[in-house]
Amino acid sequence: MILKSITLSTGLVLSAMTQLNAGNKTQQKRPNIVVFTVDDMDITSVNCYGNPMPGLTPNMDRLASQSIIFRNAHVSSAISMPCRQSMMTGLYPHRNGSMGFIEVAKDACPSLSGILMQQGYYAASIGKGRDYKAFPWSEFQDDGWKWPGDGWYSRNPDFFYQKAKTAIQNAKAKGQPIYLGVNTSDPHRPFPGSEQEKEFVEKLRKTNANAVDYPVMEPFCSPDKAYLLPYLPDLPDIRKETAQYYTAVHRADVTLGKILHLLEEEGIADNTLFVFFSDHDAAMPTAKQNCYAHSSVTPLMVCWKGKIKQGTVDATHFVSTVDLMPTILEALDIPALEKQDGRSMLSLLMGGKQKSRNAVYTSYNYISPGVQVFPMRAVHTREWSYVYNPWSNGIKKRLQENGKPTENQSGLTFAAIQKAALTDTVMKRRLDYILLRRREELFDLRNDPYSFHNLAENPKYKVQLKQMRDLLMKDMVRTEDPLLKSLINNESYPDEWNKK
Numbered sequence: 001m002i003l004k005s006i007t008l009s010t011g012l013v014l015s016a017m018t019q020l021n022a023g024n025k026t027q028q029k030r031p032n033i034v035v036f037t038v039d040d041m042d043i044t045s046v047n048c049y050g051n052p053m054p055g056l057t058p059n060m061d062r063l064a065s066q067s068i069i070f071r072n073a074h075v076s077s078a079i080s081m082p083c084r085q086s087m088m089t090g091l092y093p094h095r096n097g098s099m100g101f102i103e104v105a106k107d108a109c110p111s112l113s114g115i116l117m118q119q120g121y122y123a124a125s126i127g128k129g130r131d132y133k134a135f136p137w138s139e140f141q142d143d144g145w146k147w148p149g150d151g152w153y154s155r156n157p158d159f160f161y162q163k164a165k166t167a168i169q170n171a172k173a174k175g176q177p178i179y180l181g182v183n184t185s186d187p188h189r190p191f192p193g194s195e196q197e198k199e200f201v202e203k204l205r206k207t208n209a210n211a212v213d214y215p216v217m218e219p220f221c222s223p224d225k226a227y228l229l230p231y232l233p234d235l236p237d238i239r240k241e242t243a244q245y246y247t248a249v250h251r252a253d254v255t256l257g258k259i260l261h262l263l264e265e266e267g268i269a270d271n272t273l274f275v276f277f278s279d280h281d282a283a284m285p286t287a288k289q290n291c292y293a294h295s296s297v298t299p300l301m302v303c304w305k306g307k308i309k310q311g312t313v314d315a316t317h318f319v320s321t322v323d324l325m326p327t328i329l330e331a332l333d334i335p336a337l338e339k340q341d342g343r344s345m346l347s348l349l350m351g352g353k354q355k356s357r358n359a360v361y362t363s364y365n366y367i368s369p370g371v372q373v374f375p376m377r378a379v380h381t382r383e384w385s386y387v388y389n390p391w392s393n394g395i396k397k398r399l400q401e402n403g404k405p406t407e408n409q410s411g412l413t414f415a416a417i418q419k420a421a422l423t424d425t426v427m428k429r430r431l432d433y434i435l436l437r438r439r440e441e442l443f444d445l446r447n448d449p450y451s452f453h454n455l456a457e458n459p460k461y462k463v464q465l466k467q468m469r470d471l472l473m474k475d476m477v478r479t480e481d482p483l484l485k486s487l488i489n490n491e492s493y494p495d496e497w498n499k500k
Helices: 002-029 058-065 080-089 112-118 157-173 195-207 236-265 321-331 411-420 425-436 459-478 484-489
Strands: 032-038 068-070 122-126 139-141 178-183 272-278 300-304 312-314 360-364 376-380 384-388 440-444
Touching: 032 236, 058 236, 058 272, 058 300, 080 112, 080 321, 112 122, 112 178, 112 321, 122 157, 139 157, 157 178, 157 236, 236 272, 236 411, 272 321, 376 459, 384 459, 411 425, 440 459, 459 484
Parallel strands: 032 178, 032 272, 068 312, 122 139, 122 178
Antiparallel strands: 068 300, 272 300, 360 376, 376 384, 384 440
């Protein structure tokens, strides 16, 4: 009897060990996940998305040749923290609590890093620390702007290489696949060679005197050779600032190249699901911190060797970065969450089709309560764009509370528009519209892809206006949007949003 018990126990142990080993093998086969983001980059800044300047983004182009790239991908909000926290939760900002530069409350909702850690992944985040610190991580590196004795890491390609290498090796030492978030601050302001950059460095040197040298980049192009962002006028100072911006774009590309090389160096490139996108458009007027179609469109690329056909383009389906979390979960055979605003697009990655992929929704609320409160909602289709601005009343201007330009309107570009508006009536009308907007905006994207001509007040488009408004309202109902009442009753946004 005793011998039989021992034999049975040994058999159970051997069986358990067999299952454990099988589980370990299965886990080892699970792909590594890398999500690489750039900060404030216009989609037309990438060569494979149409930029004609040779050699600007060779690494992005190389990644694109190995990926599926999307032509109609949008972020959920054209401002960094809400956009990134939406990606991490699969929820719109008004559903996860990230209404501005506000952390998602601890345990308010599941996060991508938290779920993957529960599934045996080693989760590491590098850069843009403020935007990701609300979530659990195995290893977390801040953006480095305030690190005594170090510094500037959010702009330093070598830093990302070194920290990513350490994270990958730490994951290997633990026998875990890695989920790695790499988040460069390029091409966010301040741009290389700009007065803003000089002021930025001088200010931080006062509190960070021992920091290593700031990563200097040689200008990528001269102002006369700079390809203008399509929604900006051709003025000398705008050309000058655009050339500075492209230098930052090129540095972001260098950082991407470092990470792609590292994956090959570490022998994991062939077993990595790699996602690349920009958190929104450039820090320019009508781009970042707006809800126009060009404000939120992003160069989304997804590479998964042996799974996704390389060099493919999806110009049909509308997708959002809020879809990335459910997509990654499905790719790993992890059960879908009950509460998600995004939907998996895994079948699209595999070359399939999905119904009801003909529109995308975007939003903006405020920087923080009482600060730059310009709430907007938008829905975009292939042909039409509808933007709802409950803050617009014909008096309030889209400026900071002290009357100074917002960050996306700082620097040379907006100042050049203001100066030109003093003598040019067309520029004056454009400036007034940027600052005042209208409560409702409707744009025909076939003829007006950069949203210059608002058709909402034209009786000819009354039916189309209602159709787009109803389309937005349907999504607002589904997601319990706090601005739904404002839209239905033609009211302003909630009063409490103005209270600091």
